[in-house]
Amino acid sequence: LGDPSDEWLAYQGAPTGTDIECKGWRQEAALRMLNNNLDPEVGERPEDLVVYGGTGRAARSWDAYDAILAELRDLADDETLLVQSGKPVGRFPTHERAPRVLIANSNLVGHWDDWEHFHELEAEGKIMYGQMTAGSWAYIGTQGIIQGTFETLAELARQHYDADLRGKLVVTGGLGGMSGAQPLAVTMNHGVCIAAEVQADRIERRVETDYLMESADSLDEALENAKAAIDAGEPYSVGVQMNAADMLEELLARDEIPDVVTDQTSAHDELEGYYPSGYTVEEADRLREDDPEAYVDASLETMERHVQAILDLQDAGAIAFEYGNNIRGQVQNHRGMEHAFDFPGFVPAYIRPMFCRGRGPFRWAALSGDPADIHRTDEAIRALFPENESLMRWIDLAQEQVSFQGLPSRVCWLGYATDDEGLTERARFALKINDLVASGEVSAPVVVTRDHLDAGSVASPYRETEAMRDGTDAVADWPILNALLNTAAGADIVSVHDGGGVGIGNSLHANNHVVLDGSDLAAEKARAVFTTDPGMGVIRHADAGYEDALDEATRSNVRIPMRDH
Ligand code: NAD
Known part of the structure; x- marks a missing residue:
C-alpha cells in the first residue's frame, strides 16, 4: 500500500464548501466522495485504505490514491477517467453527457473467479477488493x-x-x-x-x-x-x-x-x-x-x-x-x-417484494458539508410523499437518531411508481433536489447515489438473487446491463464490481452517481438515470415472473417486449 499519502493526511475527510479544486462539480463530487469514504469518522481503517466490509478499499495503494486525485483535478468536462481495481489507468476525451469516471473493481473471468486467485493478484498489487460502495466511492458510514x-x-x-x-x-x-x-x-x-x-x-x-x-x-x-x-x-x-x-x-x-x-x-x-x-x-x-x-x-x-x-x-x-x-x-x-x-436469506424473506417495484436505497450527500442542506431535503421529501407513512416515520427516526458521519447524507428507499407526468419516485425527488440547488435553498450541489444492493443492479445467488422464481439466481447479464444503461442515461460515475458482501466469485453488481448542481443538464441526467436504474429492478423481476413486478410494469407503463411469452 505504501505510506499514507500526505494529501490524505491533510484532508482527513471530504473538502466542503462552495470553492472547488476541480474543473467542474462532477469531478469535484468524485474527489469529495473518495475522501469522504476515507474520512476517519466514516471508513473503518482508512490508514490502510479500508472503508468497510472486511477489506473493501477505496483505492489500490496510496500512490494510486494520489494519482486519482491528480487526474480528477485535471479532468475536463468532456473527458472520462477509467479506474481499474482502485488504480487510474486511462483518460479519454468523451463528451459532456458521458460519465466523468468509470470504475471496474475486483472482476475476474469465471474460471479464475475465486479468493485464491484474487489473493495472489492482490499480494502482487494487481487487483483490489472494492466491496460494494467502498471502491465506487459511495460509502457514507453506517x-x-x-x-x-x-x-x-x-x-x-x-x-x-x-x-x-x-x-x-x-x-x-x-x-x-x-x-x-x-x-x-x-x-x-x-x-x-x-x-x-x-x-x-x-x-x-x-x-x-x-x-x-x-x-x-x-x-x-x-x-x-x-x-x-x-x-x-x-x-x-x-x-x-x-x-x-x-x-x-x-x-x-x-x-x-x-x-x-x-x-x-x-x-x-x-x-x-x-x-x-x-x-x-x-x-x-x-x-x-x-x-x-x-x-x-x-x-x-x-x-x-x-x-x-x-x-x-x-x-x-x-x-x-x-x-x-x-x-x-x-x-x-x-x-x-x-x-x-x-x-x-434476508432478501427472499423480506426485501424482494420491494425490489419488484424498483424500490431500493436511494442516498444523497450534501457536498457543502452543511447539515442544514440535508434538513432542507428532508422537508422536501416530506412534502413530496406525505401519503407514504413508513417513509414519514423513517425521516422522523433518522432526524432524531442517526448521527451524520463525514458529509451529511440521508438514505430513503424509493421506487419506480410513476406519477401523472410519468416521473418515477426517484426522479421526482432528484429533480426537486436539483431545483433546491438551483434556487440556492441548498447551498452547494448534492450527489445522489445508492448501494449496489438494489433492485436491478446485482446478481448474487447467496443474497440479492437467492431463490429467484425462475432459477436465474446466477445470471449476471442484469448488473452489466444496468451499468451500461446508466452510462447511456448519463450517470456521472458508473461502476461494476465482483464480490461485494458475499465474496469473490459470488456476485456481480453495479452502481452510479448523479451530481445535482442545479443545471438543466443535471435535471436531464436525473430524469433519465432515475428512470432506467429502478426500471431495471422492475424488468428483471418481471422477467423472472414476479407478480408484483408485472403489476408495477403495468401500473407505471414500463415497456417489456415479449411480456406474455
Ligand atoms: P466489517 O468487517 O466492518 O465488520 C464486521 C465485524 O465482525 C468486525 O468488527 C469483526 O471484528 C466482527 N467479527 C468477525 N468475526 C467475528 C466473530 N466470529 N464473532 C464476533 N465478531 C466477529 O464488515 P461490515 O461492513 O460490518 O459487514 C459485515 C458483513 O455483512 C460482511 O460480510 C458484509 O459483506 C455483509 N454486508 C451485508 C449487508 C447487507 O445488506 N445485508 C450490507 C453490507 C455488508
Missing part, C-alpha cells in the same frame, strides 16, 4: 445501511409480530461498518438487541456514534439488562465482546432462546474478515500473518459451529435469517455442510 436494516426488521415484525419488535430479543454478531447498524435498527423498531463483537474498539465506536446503547462486560450482564428491557417493553441494545459462535452456543446451553437470530460478521472472507473462536484478536491476527492456512481452517470450523447454532436456535423456536454475509455458502462450499441453507 448510516448508509441503516434504512435497509430498519426496513428488513420492520418487514420481519410485520410478518411475525404485529409490526413491532417491542418486547422481542434479537441476537446477532458483528459491530463493524455495516453490521454496526443492526442494534439501532432493532431499537428503532422498539426491540432489544444483543450483539457479539470480538473487537472492543468496534463496540466503543458504535456506542460513541449512538448506534449502540451500551457495552456489557459479560454475556450474563448483557442478558440481565436485555431481560429487564424486555419486561419493561423498552427499546435497548448492548454489545458484548465475544465470538458470535460462542455466544450462540452459550445461549443454547442455557436454554435462552431469542426471538430472532441473525449474523453480520464478515464471514464472506474467511481469511481477512471472520475471526475464529479460541483466539484473542491479537492472537488471531498473528496466526493470519504466520500461518494463513491454519487461520482459514480455524475460521471455517468456527463458521460451521456458528451456522449449526443458528439452525439449533431456529429448531428451538427462534426466527433465523442470514444477513447477507454468505456464512451459509461458506460452510456449504468449504465444510460440506449440506443443511447450511435450512434457514433463509
Whole structure:
C-alpha cells in the first residue's frame, strides 16, 4: 500500500464548501466522495485504505490514491477517467453527457473467479477488493445501511409480530461498518438487541456514534439488562465482546432462546474478515500473518459451529435469517455442510417484494458539508410523499437518531411508481433536489447515489438473487446491463464490481452517481438515470415472473417486449 499519502493526511475527510479544486462539480463530487469514504469518522481503517466490509478499499495503494486525485483535478468536462481495481489507468476525451469516471473493481473471468486467485493478484498489487460502495466511492458510514436494516426488521415484525419488535430479543454478531447498524435498527423498531463483537474498539465506536446503547462486560450482564428491557417493553441494545459462535452456543446451553437470530460478521472472507473462536484478536491476527492456512481452517470450523447454532436456535423456536454475509455458502462450499441453507436469506424473506417495484436505497450527500442542506431535503421529501407513512416515520427516526458521519447524507428507499407526468419516485425527488440547488435553498450541489444492493443492479445467488422464481439466481447479464444503461442515461460515475458482501466469485453488481448542481443538464441526467436504474429492478423481476413486478410494469407503463411469452 505504501505510506499514507500526505494529501490524505491533510484532508482527513471530504473538502466542503462552495470553492472547488476541480474543473467542474462532477469531478469535484468524485474527489469529495473518495475522501469522504476515507474520512476517519466514516471508513473503518482508512490508514490502510479500508472503508468497510472486511477489506473493501477505496483505492489500490496510496500512490494510486494520489494519482486519482491528480487526474480528477485535471479532468475536463468532456473527458472520462477509467479506474481499474482502485488504480487510474486511462483518460479519454468523451463528451459532456458521458460519465466523468468509470470504475471496474475486483472482476475476474469465471474460471479464475475465486479468493485464491484474487489473493495472489492482490499480494502482487494487481487487483483490489472494492466491496460494494467502498471502491465506487459511495460509502457514507453506517448510516448508509441503516434504512435497509430498519426496513428488513420492520418487514420481519410485520410478518411475525404485529409490526413491532417491542418486547422481542434479537441476537446477532458483528459491530463493524455495516453490521454496526443492526442494534439501532432493532431499537428503532422498539426491540432489544444483543450483539457479539470480538473487537472492543468496534463496540466503543458504535456506542460513541449512538448506534449502540451500551457495552456489557459479560454475556450474563448483557442478558440481565436485555431481560429487564424486555419486561419493561423498552427499546435497548448492548454489545458484548465475544465470538458470535460462542455466544450462540452459550445461549443454547442455557436454554435462552431469542426471538430472532441473525449474523453480520464478515464471514464472506474467511481469511481477512471472520475471526475464529479460541483466539484473542491479537492472537488471531498473528496466526493470519504466520500461518494463513491454519487461520482459514480455524475460521471455517468456527463458521460451521456458528451456522449449526443458528439452525439449533431456529429448531428451538427462534426466527433465523442470514444477513447477507454468505456464512451459509461458506460452510456449504468449504465444510460440506449440506443443511447450511435450512434457514433463509434476508432478501427472499423480506426485501424482494420491494425490489419488484424498483424500490431500493436511494442516498444523497450534501457536498457543502452543511447539515442544514440535508434538513432542507428532508422537508422536501416530506412534502413530496406525505401519503407514504413508513417513509414519514423513517425521516422522523433518522432526524432524531442517526448521527451524520463525514458529509451529511440521508438514505430513503424509493421506487419506480410513476406519477401523472410519468416521473418515477426517484426522479421526482432528484429533480426537486436539483431545483433546491438551483434556487440556492441548498447551498452547494448534492450527489445522489445508492448501494449496489438494489433492485436491478446485482446478481448474487447467496443474497440479492437467492431463490429467484425462475432459477436465474446466477445470471449476471442484469448488473452489466444496468451499468451500461446508466452510462447511456448519463450517470456521472458508473461502476461494476465482483464480490461485494458475499465474496469473490459470488456476485456481480453495479452502481452510479448523479451530481445535482442545479443545471438543466443535471435535471436531464436525473430524469433519465432515475428512470432506467429502478426500471431495471422492475424488468428483471418481471422477467423472472414476479407478480408484483408485472403489476408495477403495468401500473407505471414500463415497456417489456415479449411480456406474455
Ligand atoms: P466489517 O468487517 O466492518 O465488520 C464486521 C465485524 O465482525 C468486525 O468488527 C469483526 O471484528 C466482527 N467479527 C468477525 N468475526 C467475528 C466473530 N466470529 N464473532 C464476533 N465478531 C466477529 O464488515 P461490515 O461492513 O460490518 O459487514 C459485515 C458483513 O455483512 C460482511 O460480510 C458484509 O459483506 C455483509 N454486508 C451485508 C449487508 C447487507 O445488506 N445485508 C450490507 C453490507 C455488508
